Amino acid sequence: xxxxxxxxxxxxxxxxxxxxxxxxxxxxxxxxxxxxxxxxxxxxxxxxxxxxxxxxxxxxxxxxxxxxxxxxxxxxxxxxxxxxxxxxxxxxxxxxxxxxxxxxxxxxxxxxxxxxxxxxxxxxxxxxxxxxxxxxxxxxxxxxxxxxxxxxxxxxxxxxxxxxxxxxxxxxxxxxxxxxxxxxxxxxxxxxxxxxxxxxxxxxxxxxxxxxxxxxxxxxxxxxxxxxxxxxxxxxxxxxxxxxxxxxxxxxxxxxxxxxxxxxxxxxxxxxxxxxxxxxxxxxxxxxxxxxxxxxxxxxxxxxxxxxxxxxxxxxxxxxxxxxxxxxxxxxxxxxxxxxxxxxxxxxxxxxxxxxxxxxxxxxxxxxxxxxxxxxxxxxxxxxxxxxxxxxxxxxxxxxxxxxxxxxxxxxxxxxxxxxxxxxxxxxxxxxxxxxxxxxxxxxxxxxxxxxxxxxxxxxxxxxxxxxxxxxxxxxxxxxxxxxxxxxxxxxxxxxxxxxxxxxx
Amino acid sequence: xxxxxxxxxxxxxxxxxxxxxxxxxxxxxxxxxxxxxxxxxxxxxxxxxxxxxxxxxxxxxxxxxxxxxxxxxxxxxxxxxxxxxxxxxxxxxxxxxxxxxxxxxxxxxxxxxxx
Numbered sequence: 001x002x003x004x005x006x007x008x009x010x011x012x013x014x015x016x017x018x019x020x021x022x023x024x025x026x027x028x029x030x031x032x033x034x035x036x037x038x039x040x041x042x043x044x045x046x047x048x049x050x051x052x053x054x055x056x057x058x059x060x061x062x063x064x065x066x067x068x069x070x071x072x073x074x075x076x077x078x079x080x081x082x083x084x085x086x087x088x089x090x091x092x093x094x095x096x097x098x099x100x101x102x103x104x105x106x107x108x109x110x111x112x113x114x115x116x117x118x119x120x121x122x123x124x125x126x127x128x129x130x131x132x133x134x135x136x137x138x139x140x141x142x143x144x145x146x147x148x149x150x151x152x153x154x155x156x157x158x159x160x161x162x163x164x165x166x167x168x169x170x171x172x173x174x175x176x177x178x179x180x181x182x183x184x185x186x187x188x189x190x191x192x193x194x195x196x197x198x199x200x201x202x203x204x205x206x207x208x209x210x211x212x213x214x215x216x217x218x219x220x221x222x223x224x225x226x227x228x229x230x231x232x233x234x235x236x237x238x239x240x241x242x243x244x245x246x247x248x249x250x251x252x253x254x255x256x257x258x259x260x261x262x263x264x265x266x267x268x269x270x271x272x273x274x275x276x277x278x279x280x281x282x283x284x285x286x287x288x289x290x291x292x293x294x295x296x297x298x299x300x301x302x303x304x305x306x307x308x309x310x311x312x313x314x315x316x317x318x319x320x321x322x323x324x325x326x327x328x329x330x331x332x333x334x335x336x337x338x339x340x341x342x343x344x345x346x347x348x349x350x351x352x353x354x355x356x357x358x359x360x361x362x363x364x365x366x367x368x369x370x371x372x373x374x375x376x377x378x379x380x381x382x383x384x385x386x387x388x389x390x391x392x393x394x395x396x397x398x399x400x401x402x403x404x405x406x407x408x409x410x411x412x413x414x415x416x417x418x419x420x421x422x423x424x425x426x427x428x429x430x431x432x433x434x435x436x437x438x439x440x441x442x443x444x445x446x447x448x449x450x451x452x453x454x455x456x457x458x459x460x461x462x463x464x465x466x467x468x469x470x471x472x473x474x475x476x477x478x479x480x481x482x483x484x485x486x487x488x489x490x491x492x493x494x495x496x497x498x499x500x501x502x503x504x505x
Numbered sequence: 506x507x508x509x510x511x512x513x514x515x516x517x518x519x520x521x522x523x524x525x526x527x528x529x530x531x532x533x534x535x536x537x538x539x540x541x542x543x544x545x546x547x548x549x550x551x552x553x554x555x556x557x558x559x560x561x562x563x564x565x566x567x568x569x570x571x572x573x574x575x576x577x578x579x580x581x582x583x584x585x586x587x588x589x590x591x592x593x594x595x596x597x598x599x600x601x602x603x604x605x606x607x608x609x610x611x612x613x614x615x616x617x618x619x620x
Contacts, residue, residue: 131581138588145595149602157603158615161530164596168537169525171592175544175585182578183551 002058005051006073008044009083009122012037013090017115027103030111034094037115041122042087049080053482057489057499059128067500068189072128074500077486078336082125082255085343088468089247090118092461096351097240099457100358105150105238113150114244117143124252128500130178130188133256137174137220141167144249147241148233159233166229170219177212184209191500194263194493203267210265210272214257221253223313224283227306231290234305235298235363239354242298246305247347251339254312258335261316262490273320276313281416284310284423291430297353297363297438304389304430305346307423311338311404314416318407319491331407332487334400337480341396341472345385348465352382355454355462356438365434370443378454379439384466386435388473390428396472399480510550517543529610530600537596541589545582552578 016037023029052058052075061070075083094114101110120140127133145167149160182188184205185196197206215226222230230250234242257276265272287307294300315335322328353363355378360368372379388395401424408417472479489495517539524536555574562569607615 131584135584135588138592142592142595145592145599149599152602152606154606157599157606160599161603161612161615164599165525165533165537168592168596169540172537172540172544175541176547179544179548179578179581180551182548182581183553186575 002051002055003060005044005048006058006060006075006126007062009041009048009087009126010073010119012040012044013115013119013122016040017112017119020112020115021109024109027106030106031098034111034114035091035098038087038090038094038118041118042084042091045080045084045087048075049077049084052077052080053485057495059500067128067502068187068192071132072189072191072500073126074128074191074496075126076489076496076499077482078255078258078490079125081336081340081482081486082251083122085251085340086118086121086125086248089244089343089347090114092347092351092465093240093244093247095464096243096354096458096461099455100240100354101238102151108150110147110150113143113147117147117244117248119143121248121252125255128190130181130190130193134171134174134178137252138171140249140252141171144245147244148237150241151238153236155236159236163229163233166219166226170216173212173219174216177209177216180205180209180212189500190259190263191497194497195501197264197267206265207268207271210260210268211275213260213265214272214276217253217256217260218279219253220250221257221313222250222283222306222309223253223279224286224306224310227283227287227309230306231299231302234302235296239298239350239357243347243350243354246301246350247343250305250309251343254309254339257313258316258332258490261320262332263493263496266320269320273317277317277321277413277416280310280314280317281419282310283307283313284419288423288426288430292426292433295365297356297365297368297434298350299363300365300430300434301346301349301353304349304427307427308338308342308346308389310423311335311401311420312342314420315404315407318404318411318413318416319487321413322407322411324410325491327407327410328491329484329487330403330410332490333480333483334403334407336483336486337396337403338400340479340483341388341400341469344465344468344472345388345397348385348462348469349382349389351462351465352378352385355458356382358458359454360438360443365437367444368438369441370439372439373442375454377459378462381459381462381466382435382439384469386431387428388469390431391424392428394473394476396469396476399473399476403480506554506556507550510546510554514543514546514550517546528612530604530612531610533612534593534596534600538589538593541585541593545585545589548578548582548585552581 020030057076059074120136123136149156219226284307291300291303312335315331318331319328388397391397391401521536521539524532558573560569560573560576
């Protein structure tokens with residue numbers, strides 16, 4: 001049973017991608033498959049989550065070779081939550097694509113690429129081996145490269161070159177780090193590594209390798225000062241692709257950071273985790289200040305997105321620095337809660353920006369307007385994720401920020417708490433700018449009136465994600481309990497190691 | 506031997522980064538290629554060099570004679586080379602398309618989306 005549950009999140013996107021490729025000329029069939037595939041992925045994620053919640057961490061060795069030699073797939077609560085969220089993003093983005101994607105892109109393999117991306121993302125969440133993590137990253141990147149430039153418009157090519165280059169540099173750094181770690185320990189299985197790194201003498205070298213991983217994953221997660229590819233590329237592809245990227249790609253980087261800096265590199269937290277804490281603060285500040293300086297809807301969102309990444313890594317840093325276990329669990333649970341909240345709100349904001357583009361014919365804020373009058377429902381649907389992202393109660397962002405701030409105060413790291421609160425306020429300011437420009441002010445007289453229309457199918461994913469944001473906010477207690485359980489598992493490494501390797505000999 | 510390889514790896518990294526900083530898309534690709542070769546060679550070297558000792562079990566024995574060369578880094582490199590090949594092929598196509606579209610090899614002339 002557990003073997004099937006662990007493999008399903010990989011098999012489903014792989015099968016749908018393969019069948020969609022076979023049905024290359026039959027776009028209608030691909031569209032149906034896309035919906036079924038992502039619904040099935042979401043179902044598999046939920047089943048995995050329920051199983052792990054009941055029975056604890058599960059692991060399986062593909063090919064039958066025992067760990068640490070076999071190909072390990074492992075799911076703890078954190079992985080299961082991430083797989084479920086990948087299913088959610090996949091489903092809403094596919095629904096949005098059905099209504100918004102142009103025929104040309106659909107005919108050139110848009111849907112198979114979405115499945116391939118989901119495959120890479122789920123693989124990265126479920127693997128128990130660092131080299132396999134590299135391979136899953138490449139699967140995901142390859143799909144994202146093509147999705148980003150599919151269509152070949154001039155801005156897409158320009159953004160694509162920056163995105164491809166920086167991600168390839170990140171992969172080279174990742175590969176070098178994996179190689180050095182193998183040279184040090186003779187293993188790449190993460191559970192086995194965790195055991196062997198404890199007994200190693202060269203703590204300096206281990207920390208240096210940890211820094212290489214921080215750079216590699218930091219580029220993927222868009223952490224200060226490695227985020228430049230994100231605002232250069234996220235505003236160029238079609239809206240559905242932007243939303244898919246915003247929902248999942250950077251989160252894989254954050255997931256990997258949390259995984260290696262809770263499981264492997266915890267020997268010198270005084271250096272590594274303080275560095276992560278400083279970077280978190282700078283990420284929040286540069287992100288939100290960059291957002292205020294922008295005048296294009298999706299570029300504002302791209303910079304805000306970077307700012308939000310800082311909150312997720314802040315929880316990770318505080319968890320390493322906290323002197324008592326309950327405080328560490330609170331901080332890490334805050335991070336996990338923040339990831340869930342962020343995926344729901346950020347994906348939704350990108351979808352809303354795409355709907356606004358459809359109505360006003362442009363992403364430039366100055367040339368938009370009058371939407372509060374003409375589309376009151378859309379205005380409300382924008383406000384929910386926007387206010388949630390700024391941390392307004394009772395929406396999801398408030399509880400996410402609250403737990404991080406409480407953890408920061410408990411650990412007596414007042415500077416980062418001040419930054420986190422100030423950035424929340426500036427995020428609200430940035431959101432009100434968008435509100436005033438696109439929704440509140442009248443449509444500029446020289447603007448082309450209403451270039452397109454909304455349709456129920458276009459708004460359905462937006463409504464669903466807004467409902468999820470409200471649900472996470474109103475039902476914060478059970479969600480937070482789940483995040484706390486996941487954080488406990490991450491901080492009690494023995495459980496993870498035992499699940500993969502069995503009881504110590 | 507490992508000293509020599511370490512120097513070679515250092516040169517590959519240095520040349521790769523230098524090429525990436527040049528003002529040309531084609532040199533950028535060459536830089537990326539050198540960088541990935543450097544990473545592959547790094548895995549090979551830090552994995553431990555054991556010349557003339559293949560990890561082969563001789564007839565009648567149950568284990569290879571220690572010390573034997575670790576086959577794992579080579580398997581990793583093989584995978585990395587294949588992935589690198591695919592990614593390189595894609596980037597070449599992308600950069601060629603960009604060159605055709607913009608009529609320039611200079612990254613600054615491509616600046617249409619990022620002002």
